[in-house]
Amino acid sequence: MRVGMVCPYTWEVPGGVMAHVRDLSEALIADGHHVSVIAPAADDAPLPYYVTSAGRAVPVPYNGSVARLAFGFLSAGRVRKWLREGRFDVLHVHEPAVPSVGLLACWAARGPIVATFHASYQRSRAVSVTAPVLHTALEKITGRIAVSDAARKTLVEHLGGDAVLIPNGVTVSRYAEAEPLPGWGPDGGVIGFLGRMDEPRKGLPILLEAFTLLAPERPGLRLLVAGPGDAADALGRLPAALRDRVGVLGMVSEEDKTRAYHSVDVFCAPNTHGESFGIVLAEAMAAGATVLASDIPAFRRVLGEGQAGALFTTGDAASLAREAAALLDDPERRAKLADEARVAVRRYDWSTVARDVVRVYETVTATAGGGVEEEQQARGGPRRHAKHPAGAGEGARSDRREAP
Structure with a gap:
C-alpha cells in the first residue's frame, strides 16, 4: 500500500507526534508498505529518505506549548506537489485541526483520508474560533483514530464525530x-x-x-x-x-x-x-x-x-x-x-499498533473506489486513480473498536 503521511510539527525538534509519525512510518516500511512523509523542516535539515520538507517551521503558541508549524503559500505548494507525485492509496494526516501541513493536506486532497488525533485539552480558543474553517477540511476525513480516551473525548467535544482508539506505539x-x-x-x-x-x-x-x-x-x-x-x-x-x-x-x-x-x-x-x-x-x-x-x-x-x-x-x-x-x-x-x-x-509495540492502523487503511480504501487525488484535479480535470495492491480491503473491519 502507498501511504502519504503528514506530520504537522517540525521534524527538527523531538516531540511525541513527530516520534509517532517516524516510528509508524518505519514500522509500515518494514512490513513492505511504501511510505512518504511530509513535515515542516528547513531545506538543509538532515532528513530520512522518506521525509519531504514542507518548508521551515515557525514557532506558534498552541495548547499550552510552543508548536513549530508550517502554514502558507510555500507549504501549500509543496503539499500539492507531494500529493501529485505520491499517487497514494491513502493519506494519513496527524492532528488535522492544527494550523499546519496536515490542514493544508486535507484541503488539497480528496479520497481515502485517515486522521490521527493526539491532543487532549479542556478548551481551545483557537479551535473554537476556526471551527467553521476547519470543518471544510475535516469533513473530508473518512477514517479517524484517537491515541487515547482523552484525545477521543477532545475530538468528540470540540470537533464532533468519533474515532477508533489505537494507542501510541513504541519500538x-x-x-x-x-x-x-x-x-x-x-x-x-x-x-x-x-x-x-x-x-x-x-x-x-x-x-x-x-x-x-x-x-x-x-x-x-x-x-x-x-x-x-x-x-x-x-x-x-x-x-x-x-x-x-x-x-x-x-x-x-x-x-x-x-x-x-x-x-x-x-x-x-x-x-x-x-x-x-x-x-x-x-x-x-x-x-x-x-x-x-x-x-x-x-x-x-x-x-x-x-x-x-x-x-x-x-x-x-x-x-x-x-x-x-x-x-x-x-x-x-x-x-x-x-x-x-x-x-x-x-x-504498545509498533508490531501490534501498526497492524491496527493498517486495518483502518484497508477499511477506508475498500469503500473509496480510488486513490488520493489532488482536490483541484478531482473537481475539474481528469480523474487519476492510484493502483491498489491485490487484496486491499480484504479483512477490513469497522474502525469502531477498542485498542487491543
Whole structure:
C-alpha cells in the first residue's frame, strides 16, 4: 500500500507526534508498505529518505506549548506537489485541526483520508474560533483514530464525530538494552527527567522543587535532565549548593536518550496537563526503568493505575518527593514495577499498533473506489486513480473498536 503521511510539527525538534509519525512510518516500511512523509523542516535539515520538507517551521503558541508549524503559500505548494507525485492509496494526516501541513493536506486532497488525533485539552480558543474553517477540511476525513480516551473525548467535544482508539506505539526492542551514560548509572540515587525544560506543563519546576526537599538528607542523590531548553534558567531554580548534583544533557540523540533511561533509578514524568498518552512513559517502560509519574488520566491509564509505575499527586512537589524517597529506599519494589512495566508496554509495540492502523487503511480504501487525488484535479480535470495492491480491503473491519 502507498501511504502519504503528514506530520504537522517540525521534524527538527523531538516531540511525541513527530516520534509517532517516524516510528509508524518505519514500522509500515518494514512490513513492505511504501511510505512518504511530509513535515515542516528547513531545506538543509538532515532528513530520512522518506521525509519531504514542507518548508521551515515557525514557532506558534498552541495548547499550552510552543508548536513549530508550517502554514502558507510555500507549504501549500509543496503539499500539492507531494500529493501529485505520491499517487497514494491513502493519506494519513496527524492532528488535522492544527494550523499546519496536515490542514493544508486535507484541503488539497480528496479520497481515502485517515486522521490521527493526539491532543487532549479542556478548551481551545483557537479551535473554537476556526471551527467553521476547519470543518471544510475535516469533513473530508473518512477514517479517524484517537491515541487515547482523552484525545477521543477532545475530538468528540470540540470537533464532533468519533474515532477508533489505537494507542501510541513504541519500538520496544530499541530501548530494551543500552549502556548507562558515562558517569551515571543506577546506584540507588539517580532521578531522571526527559522533556522540554522551558515548557511549564512538562513539570520540571515541580521536580526541581521536590529535589530541593530530598537532597539535603540524601547527599548521594543526583538528578539527570535531558531535553531542549535553557539549562541556566533551569538550574537557577535550585539553591547554589545543589546545582553540581544535576546533570543537564540538553537535546539528546535517540541513542543517548535510550542510554539516559538506563542511567537512572527512577524516571520521573511530572507533567501537569495536556498529555493524551505519554510516549516518554512507554519508552522508559520499554527500557525497564522504574517510572514515577503525575496522576493525570493519561498517565494513570498507561501505568495501569499504578501497577506498572508509581503515581504522585499532580503539581504537588511534596507528594513527588515522598513517592520518590519511598522508591529509592525500596529496590525490591523498583524491580517489581520495572518487571510489570516491561510486560505492560508490549501492548504498545509498533508490531501490534501498526497492524491496527493498517486495518483502518484497508477499511477506508475498500469503500473509496480510488486513490488520493489532488482536490483541484478531482473537481475539474481528469480523474487519476492510484493502483491498489491485490487484496486491499480484504479483512477490513469497522474502525469502531477498542485498542487491543
